[in-house]
Amino acid sequence: MPKLTQTKPKVLITDALSDAAVQIFRDRGIEVDFQPGLGKDKEALAAIIGQYDGLAIRSATKVTDKLLAQATRLKVIGRAGIGVDTIDVPAATARGVIVMNTPFGNSITTAEHAIALIFALARQIPAADASTQAGKWEKNRFMGVELTAKTLGVVGCGNIGAVVADRAIGLKLKVIAYDPFLTPERAFEIGVEKVELDELLARADIITLHVPLTDKTRNLLSEENLAKTKRGVRIVNCARGGLVDEIALRAALDSGHVAGAALDVFVTEPAIENPLFGHPNVICTPHLGAATSEAQENVALQIAEQMADYLLSGAITNAINFPSISAEEAPRLKPFVALCEKLGSFLGQLTEAPIKGIRITYEGTVAGMNTRALTSAAVTGALRPILQEVNMVSAPVIARDRGIVIDEIKREGGASDYESVVRITVDAEDMPRDAAGTVFNDGKPRVIEIRGINIDAPFAPLMLYVRNHDRPGFVGSFGTVLGEAGVNLATFAMGREAEGGNAIAFVAVDAEVSPEVLKAIEAIPQVKRVRPVRF
Template sequence: MPAPKVLISDALSEAAIQIFRDRGIDVDFRPELGKDKEALAAVIGLYDGLAIRSATKVTPKILAEATRLRVVGRAGIGVDNVDVPAATAKGVIVMNTPFGNSITTAEHAIAMMFALARQIPQADASTQGGKWEKNRFMGVELTGKTLGVIGCGNIGAIVADRAIGLKLKVIAYDPFLSPERAREIGVEKVELDGLLARADIITLHVPMTEKTRNILSAEALARTKPGVRIVNCARGGLVDEVSLRAALDAGHVAGAAFDVFVEEPARENPLFGHPNVICTPHLGASTNEAQENVALQVAEQMSDYLLSGAITNAINFPSISAEEAPRLRPFVSLADKLGSFLGQLTDAPIKGIRITYEGEVAGMNTRALTSAAVTGVLRPFLAEINMVSAPAIARERGIVIDEVKRAGGDSDFESVVRITVEAEDMPRDAAGTVFHDGKPRVIEIRGIDIDAAFAPHMLYVRNHDKPGFIGRFGSLLGEAGVNIATFNLGRETEGGNAIAFVAVDGPVGPDVLDQISAIPQVKRVRAVSF
């Protein structure tokens, strides 16, 4: 099997490039492609991985040409330059490095607070201009002030920690911040209105989403404490820039320090030119340490995925550790094939999919297995579905996904995966396991015990357990030139309902299926493929 091939289309350090090479990955370093969409589209089909910073735009057009692409790695936290829904639909994992530049960004926010409080850039420009305006630059102390942190995730928590060390009181608005976590990091959890009313300084540390866009709108700014100072080192668009300029002009907001803007590069901006505004050109992650950290991290993450299937810091898929990946791989195959089998038997609209994990598999990382099962079930209806896109597609179509875990069970097997497809006509279910050889097997269909390996071409037959079926069935296939590879049988009771799961060496045509259906004992026959 040839080595995976990675394209680096933005500036990454030589150490990161060397990580790919040391791991046995074929890597091309072509940073000029990040700003040349046509040239990137022309070559992207040659690569399994794409490593980027912020210059490269991973658009649907680029993804349409990326026939081999399996992973996009963003050296940094923001993935605004990647069309994540389009990548998800294509089955491409999108990774970022959310922790590599956290300290650097947090330190920049703290630096901006000091710069605002003491008007350092303005005082510097004045002094170097030959003026000595000591009385003009009257600052404020940070000690004892209330800092309002909007978004207390990784970076916000670091800012809070540094601010507490500087003797500020920290209040935080974050719907996902638990009371326990708030106590642990020493902040007071508040609602947004409370933060606006109490904070002397507000710093933003949330991603850009439809819910956070203009979180500091004109109305929100009007509810802030008079004399507030606002710091934004997160994302442009979190603050209504026009309304903020008006609040600055009116004196309601005492000052603002921005590292990010709605339009970047920011050649013009409503905030520019105001004497109480400090601006930097998106420097939050711009330290040597951070740039090196995120580059090395993305190289390690992409290498782990391409070589072992381990998934770390993915935006659109659950994480799988390097230790988990080898154990999960055969169960992923089982879940996919078992789901595919049931999907191929189902013609009616699907309402829900229930996946039950029994035994040792219940203790594994089952989110990836559930994605595989849903993919298998829906693939007969949606040819382009994949493990990355399956959960989102199921939600869009109103299909309820139910995951059940049972550490113990009545089965004789160490691990059992059981899938039930709830369709409008009737439920269908099957169970399987992975033997010590790593090969997935079906162990139960419709409550009937069976032992069958999957094969590329198979026939599934429901029949009455009556003499003559096997002979007539084998004769029909023989007459049609279809060779039987394996023949697996199961039945409820003697003379009752029975099933046959038969591996054949090639596809079976509709005319042969019609002849099998005509056998008196046969209730249903279906050709399935894996």
């Protein structure tokens, strides 16, 4: 973590921020150079970036590794908005530059746009407007449907989805919600009925999507899932392109199974061409979810406050690439942050049922450290397999909003054979899952226990987790399957409860393992289950 500026900090603003946001910096005693539009001139920006401690941007400015190489004083980049795809975050992290965003500033605006599209679909407003302005009077053509008493299916009931649900309940719709992280208590609190995805597909008159795009959510509304919906369903997507199989949706619209669709996001953007364009029952808008003056003002004010707090006092809010820890703590905590995030990620990747709670137990020396950052790292790891935009600062807030209970236990006494041990339990609705790890003297985190079984395994980018029976022949058969598939083993760690009992293997591989190879591994008689995991 870089040291804060002792002299008056200087911030460069290269995209359009409001005068009120600029004034926040000045009122806090920070020198501001406001040059909106400079972000589009790469050479001019690179020539002066070395003079500044902070850089405030929107989406027009591209912060590349090459630009960062010239930013010798830069300590913080603030993105007024959610997406940081225009920032080379790994390069910024390597140079000790904090990257902040404003993940919740657009929630109301995006939710309202979804509600607007629901109304537009129900009453065919765009087509009716075009027809009427063309001099036609086709009153019988545009027969709409009432929203009152209809069932709205909300897929993803986090910050934005909960606002949509609230507005829909006010409009007298029945709201059902599917969200793996939504607890029954939180569902009751916001007034929705929690259901599984298949039930939502079967019951909903209107489906609205509010989840991030991940490997698990890509083509969430696939051809197969679209077939599970009731005939006449209407679909709204203001979240991310790629959640809906656009070709399958076109076919469902052509057949009449889907009555209408409204989309603000597309697989390819800008969307110059698209399979859905031209269909009479489709409404399209050019990614306007956050496009209101209020939302743009809110995120500008938020990023100004966050950057000022960091430059003046070291407080970190909504950081993408760093936990809330001080400069003195950073070197000591860094390997334990990595351990907690990887352990949490491992358990999160194994968990498909909704999560009710996450318990982190610190034993030994680590219990005396700043465990708040470590707990944030563990929660981030557990939630990220579903919510990829979660970071170490926002993770506790997201968990709280979804009713997930976070418990932190400290035991500063001895920690078995290790100086420090971190134990994490992810309590899901189907069953709890647990693992423990430590950091060796080399600073590298390791797994030392899974499901109560002792093991000693380093983390690797690609791994296989296998549950098996402790019987002869497993290792040979397992190695043969991978060998025939051309997948090289990097490390192989095993553990068992007792001779002939339950056993586990945690294996690092050098290449992706295909679904066909996974099925071949599962077909080995000793294997109970195999799961690929990424770190």
